Amino acid sequence: MSRIHYTKPSITELEIRYATDAVTHGWGERCYEYIHRFENAFRSHLGVEHAIATSSCTGAMHMGLSALGVGRDDEVILGDTNWIASASAVTYLGAKPVFVDVLPDTWCVDPEKVEAAITPRTKAIIATHIYGNLCDMDALLAIGRKHGLPVIEDAAEAVGSQWKGRRAGSLGIFGVFSFHGTKTMTTGEGGMFVTRDTALYEKVLTLSNHGRARGQTKQFWPEMIGFKYKISNVQAAIGCAQVERIDELIAGKRRVFKAYEQALAGLPLRMNPEPEGTVNGFWMPSFVVDEGVPFDREALLQAFHEDEIDGRVFFWPLSMLPMFTSRPENIVSYGLYARASNLPTYHDISEAEIERVVRCVRAYIGRN
Ligand SMILES: *Cc1c(COP(=O)(O)O)cnc(C)c1O
Numbered sequence: 001m002s003r004i005h006y007t008k009p010s011i012t013e014l015e016i017r018y019a020t021d022a023v024t025h026g027w028g029e030r031c032y033e034y035i036h037r038f039e040n041a042f043r044s045h046l047g048v049e050h051a052i053a054t055s056s057c058t059g060a061m062h063m064g065l066s067a068l069g070v071g072r073d074d075e076v077i078l079g080d081t082n083w084i085a086s087a088s089a090v091t092y093l094g095a096k097p098v099f100v101d102v103l104p105d106t107w108c109v110d111p112e113k114v115e116a117a118i119t120p121r122t123k124a125i126i127a128t129h130i131y132g133n134l135c136d137m138d139a140l141l142a143i144g145r146k147h148g149l150p151v152i153e154d155a156a157e158a159v160g161s162q163w164k165g166r167r168a169g170s171l172g173i174f175g176v177f178s179f180h181g182t183k184t185m186t187t188g189e190g191g192m193f194v195t196r197d198t199a200l201y202e203k204v205l206t207l208s209n210h211g212r213a214r215g216q217t218k219q220f221w222p223e224m225i226g227f228k229y230k231i232s233n234v235q236a237a238i239g240c241a242q243v244e245r246i247d248e249l250i251a252g253k254r255r256v257f258k259a260y261e262q263a264l265a266g267l268p269l270r271m272n273p274e275p276e277g278t279v280n281g282f283w284m285p286s287f288v289v290d291e292g293v294p295f296d297r298e299a300l301l302q303a304f305h306e307d308e309i310d311g312r313v314f315f316w317p318l319s320m321l322p323m324f325t326s327r328p329e330n331i332v333s334y335g336l337y338a339r340a341s342n343l344p345t346y347h348d349i350s351e352a353e354i355e356r357v358v359r360c361v362r363a364y365i366g367r368n
Contacts, residue, residue: 004357006310007284009186010249010347015241022237034236039192041243042177048170048194050201052208053236057156057178057191059229061089064174064193066227067203068150070095070123077117078126078154079109079135080317080333085178086128086154087318095123099319101330105273107131107288110332111139118147125151129158129168130315131342132253132283133272137163137171152176156191159184160250160281168281169194174204179235184283185242185249187235250281252347257282259351260343263358267365268293286314288340293366297338300364309357314340 022034035053043051054060070076072094078086080099087097100113107130114125125144127135135153144151155161155169156178162168169175174197177183179190193208195201206213211226231239242249257280261271268290274280289295297313304311317333319326328334343357 001308002353003308004310004344004349004353005346006312006342006344007182008346009181010245010252011238012241012245014244015238018237018241019234022234026233026237031233034233034240035231038231038236038239038243041240042192043194045243045246046167046170046175046194048175049196049198050194052193052201052204053231053239054191054193054208054229055231056189056229057154057176057180058085058089059227060176060191060193061086061152061154062092063204063207063227063229064152064176064195064200065089065093065095065124067200067207068124068152068173073121074123075119075121076124076126077109077114077122079128079130080319080327080330081107081130081315081336082128082318083156083315084318084321085156086126087324090126097318097324098122099317099324099327099330099333101332102130102336103136104332104336105270106133106135106275107286107336108133108135109140111136111143114140115143115147118143118149122147122149124173125149126154127151127172128154128156129161131272131286132158132161132281134158134161134163134168134275134278134280141171156180156183157283158281159246159283160253160279162279164277170196173197174200179239179242184253184281185239185246187231187239187242190231190235190239191229249347253282253345254280256345256347256349256354257285259354260285260358263354264361267362269365282345285343285345286340287343287361288314288336289365291335291339295339295365297341300341300360303360303364304357307356307360309360310344311357312342313337314342
């Protein structure tokens with residue numbers, strides 16, 4: 001029986017050819033060639049003016065928050081159901097992540113809860129498009145405008161997702177992406193900072209180059225302490241191939257989701273939504289069993305394990321983690337994880353493998 005992995009990248013001859021070219025020839029004056037090409041290709045895919053490739057999404061978020069002036073004792077509001085990376089960057093700057101509840105259908109931050117959490121110390125709102133599902137960007141951007149607060153998009157999981165015809169990551173003051181090996185497109189490790197705001201772009205560009213301004217002709221002369229979150233040319237070469245294949249990569253993720261959706265139809269559960277006016281990139285097919293229906297998550301994960309299926313738990317509320325103050329009043333977040341699970345997804349997962357996963361899930365829902 002073959003192992004069904006949680007996710008894995010789709011690597012073809014094209015990625016191998018570009019990476020081989022980069023490692024063979026991409027040195028000296030050609031050491032940034034693939035990086036610039038990657039940034040340009042991703043920029044045009046997304047429809048934004050500016051992009052800076054980074055070594056991780058976390059680094060892109062760190063620089064973006066820093067450029068917005070987020071600092072000691074400031075507050076940044078984000079959904080409690082989230083990956084730690086969104087919150088870590090906030091803490092690196094001495095600011096405080098404020099975890100608010102999410103919506104029961106999208107699992108993304110609840111705009112009403114965001115507005116209620118705003119204080120004089122609030123510096124920004126982070127909209128994480130969890131598992132490819134879209135935050136209500138109209139509501140969040142309206143709240144941002146009303147209170148003079150920037151809305152940031154953590155689009156690490158949202159390659160392929162669109163809000164009313166605009167790609168996730170292109171709507172906020174800035175967006176960040178991850179190209180970690182588990183994500184829809186990958187460079188092994190890597191990320192991207194994107195923005196339409198030219199002044200913000202210039203700031204992050206300087207920060208990303210150890211604080212050396214673009215026009216500075218004096219060598220080794222940083223004017224501030226910056227960061228070092230650059231991607232390498234070899235990783236960017238892999239990224240160039242992935243962006244060329246991005247429609248195919250997104251279609252692959254959507255195919256897997258649709259197959260699960262069809263096979264699990266009729267069960268008392270919800271999966272990632274795709275409301276009118278949106279496209280979901282379906283990075284991670286997940287389900288949440290309806291309230292009151294017997295479901296033992298640990299038993300399902302054990303059954304997955306015995307069948308060589310790499311299932312994973314749904315995100316815990318971040319406020320449950322030991323380094324934060326718990327917020328059980330976030331009843332949706334605290335009610336979701338125990339009734340939920342991720343399902344394995346990768347571009348070339350077979351129908352038979354999907355069927356194997358589905359058999360397991362069906363056996364463990366509604367069973368005491
Ligand atoms: C993967 C992920 C990140 C972090 O990406 P890295 O490239 O590992 O830094 C950030 N936010 C979310 C929501 C993610 O899923």
